[in-house]
Amino acid sequence: MTAARSLPTEGHPSPPEPGLTAEEVVARAARIADRVAERQQETEERGYYGLDTHNELLEGGFYRLLVPKRYGGYEFGLDTYVRVVSELARGCASTAWMYTFGHSHAHTAATLFGEEAQDELFAGGDFISPATIGPVGIAQPAEDGGWVVDGVHRYSSGSPYATHFIGHTLFFHAEGEPPAPLLFAVPRDQWERLDDWEGQLGLKGSGSHSVKLDNVHVPAHRALPGTHMGMKSVVDGTPGLELHGNPLYGGGVLSMIQFQVGALAVGMATGALDEYARLMRERTTIYPPIVPRSEDPDFQLHYGEAAGRIAAARAALSDAVRQWHETAERGSAAFTREVDVRLSLISHEALRLAWSAVSENLFPTAGSSAVRAGERIERIWRDISTLHSHAGVSLFLAKVARRELAALDTGAAH
Template sequence: MADTNAAPVRNTEQLTDELVERARAIAPAIAARAETSERDRRVADETIADVAEAGLFEILVPQRYGGHELGISSMVKVMKALSPLDVSTGWTLAFYMVHNWMWCLLPEEAQKEIFADGPSRLGPVMVAPTVKAQPEAGGYRINGRAKWGTGSSHAQWCMVSGIVEEDLPEPVEGQPPRPPAVRMFAMPWSEAKLEDTWRTSGMAATASHDVIFDNIFIPAHRVMDATPARSGEAEGAQIHDSSVYTSAFTPMLCVAALSAIVSGTLGAAGHAVERAKTFLSTFSGRTSVDNPALQIRLAKADLAAQTASRMIDALAQEIESDATMPPIPLENRARQRAMSSHIASICRDAVTLLAQGSGASGHMSDSPIQRAFRDINMASCHVVFDQDPTMELHGKMLVGRPPPIILA
C-alpha cells in the first residue's frame, strides 16, 4: 500500500528550467544598468530586488530554510542566463548564491540564526586567512583586516577566515611543520566595518572593499573549521540530507565565480556577432560583416565560448558526483581547480580576441565588449584562477609528489 504521507518527489529539472526563465527575463534590465553599476561601483539596488523577487539567491539553500536545494549545475545554468552582458554584476550575484551555500556549512545553530528571517542572506565571505583569532571562553575574539569583500554593498552577514593564535609545537625532525589552525568566523554585517578601497580597472560593481574587524567576539556556534569543509565534511553539512552540502569547498567557489565569467564570454561573443551584422565603419561607411578577418575572429570567439560553456557544465556535474561520496580525494579537487583556471583562461583569450577586432568604437564606455574585456581579464586574475599554482598542484598530484600543505 502506498505511503500517503511520503513527501512528493520534486522535479528538479523543471524547477531549474523555471529559474532559468526567471533569470532570462531579468537579464535585459541588468544589461541596461551595467554602465551605472560600474560607475557607482556597486550592483544596482533594482537588480538585487529583481533577483530576490525571482527567488534566485536561495538556489543552493536547503528546503528547510525556504530554499530550492538545487546543485551547482542548476546554479551554472541560471548564471548563464542571468547576466551575460555585465560580468561584474553577475560575479556578485553568483557570490551571493554560493555564500548562501557556505552559511549551510556552519554549525546548525548558526544556520538557524542566519536564515531566521528568510531563505537568503547576502554578504561577503573572505576566505584568505588574514585576521587573527584569540580563543576565549565560549568563542573567539578576532582582529584584523580582510581584502576582497565582494558583495559588501548589500551585505547583511559576512564571514572571514583567520588564523587561531596558539603555541605550535616544534616540528619533528624530518617532518613538515604543522600548519596553523584556520577557522572561519560568521557575524552580522553590522559588527564589521567597511573601508572604501575598491577602485579598479574592472569588476567595479562587485564592491570588493576591505573589511575591518576590530575586537569582535564570535560565539563558538558561528565558527567553522575550514579543513574538513575542503573535502566535503563540514560540520554543518551533516544535518542536511542533500549531497549539495558535502560538495568540496574550493571547487564550489571556483565554479560559482567561473559561472559569471563563462556567462560574460557567451554574452560578449553573441553581442559581437549581432554588432557585426549592423556596424558601419565611420571611415568607409561600409559594413564589415563580409570581412574574412572579422568572421574568423567571431568564429574563434564563438567556439571558445561554447567550449568553456560545455566544460563548466561537465565540471559542475563532476563536483556533484564527488559530493555523493565524501571525503572527496585531493586528486579530484586539485584537478577541478586546474580545470577552473583553464576555463577562465579560455574565456579571457576569447574576449581579448573580440576586443582586439572591435575597432576603437568597441572601446567606448557603453560598449559591452570593452566591459567584458576589462572585467574578465581582471576576474581571471583571481587567486583561484591563477594557472601557475593550480597547474603545478595538478601536475604534482599526477606524478605522485603532493606538496606538504594543500589548500584545494
C-alpha cells in the same frame, strides 16, 4: 540534475514560490541580464547594483538558490547555479560578480557549519554573505569558548546588501607552533562596510568593499578552528551532508567556489560575442569590397573561432559540474583532494578559452569605436581582464593548483 535530493521537507518552511523550477529561474536571470546591461555605467559609478535590482533578485528567489530546504531555500544543484551566474554575467559582469560572491557562500555555510550555526545563519531564509580567503589578524580565545576577531577584510564582494560575513583569521594552537586558520561567520550587525571600492580597471560595480570587524565576539559554534574553506577535506563527511541528507552539501567546497570563475568568464565572453554579432550586422568593412561585416570572410572567421572557444568553455564547465555532482553522489569519501583540484582546473581552462575568445578574436577586430570607454566590448574586456587579477585565478589556479595536482597524481604529495 537541476534540483538536488534532500531529506523529506515535513516541518520545513516553504520558499516564497514552492513550485519554482530551475528553468524558470534561469529564464529570470536572462531577463534581468538584459535590463542590467543597459545600466552598467550607473552600476560602475555607484560601485554596486541598485536597490531595485537587489529587490528583483530578492523577490525572484535568487538569494535562496543554494539555501537548504530545511530553511526555506530551493536547494537547486550547481548546474542550475552556474547557468544563472553565466546569464547574469552576459548582461553585466559587475552585477553577476557581486551576486555570486554574495550568495554562493550559502553552500559553504550549509556544508561546513553544524546545525546550531546553520539555524542562526539561515534564519532569515535569504542568504548573502561575502567571504574572504586571506586570513586577517589573530583571533583571541574568549572565556566562553568562542573567539574575538577583528581586522579589515578587503575585497568582500557582495557586501552592500549582505546579511552576513564569512572570513578567515589565524589563531595560535600551541606555543612555538605556527598559527593555524580559523573560519568564522558573523551577522551583518557586527561589522562595518567601508566606502573604499573605487579606482579599479574593471568590475567597478561589483560591491567589493572592505569589511571591518572591531573586537567581534564569535560563539564557538560559528567558528571552525583549523579550517580553511579552500583546503577543507570532505572525505570523512560533512556536517551539511549529515544534517540535510543531500550530496549537494557533501562535495568539495574548493571546486564549487572555482566554478564561479568559469561561469563568470563564459557569461562575459558570451556578452562580447553578442555585441560583436550586432556590430557585424550593423557595420561594414572599411576596405573594398565594402560589404556588411556579416558577409566578410575575415569577420566570419573571427566570430566563428570565438564562438567555438566559448562553446568549448561552456561545455567544459558543464561537464565539470556534472562530474562534481556524480562524485558527491558516490559519497564524500570519493571526493578526494585530487578530484577537488582537478575539477577546479577545468574551470580555469574554461576561463582561459573564454578569455582567448575576447582578447584574441573579438576585442582586436571590433574596431576602435567599439572599444572606446563605456562601449560594451571595452567594458567586458576591462572586466574579464580584472578577473585575472583575483588571487584565486592568478596565483592559486594558475600556479598552486597545477603543481598540487601533479604532486597528487605522481605520488609526490604525502
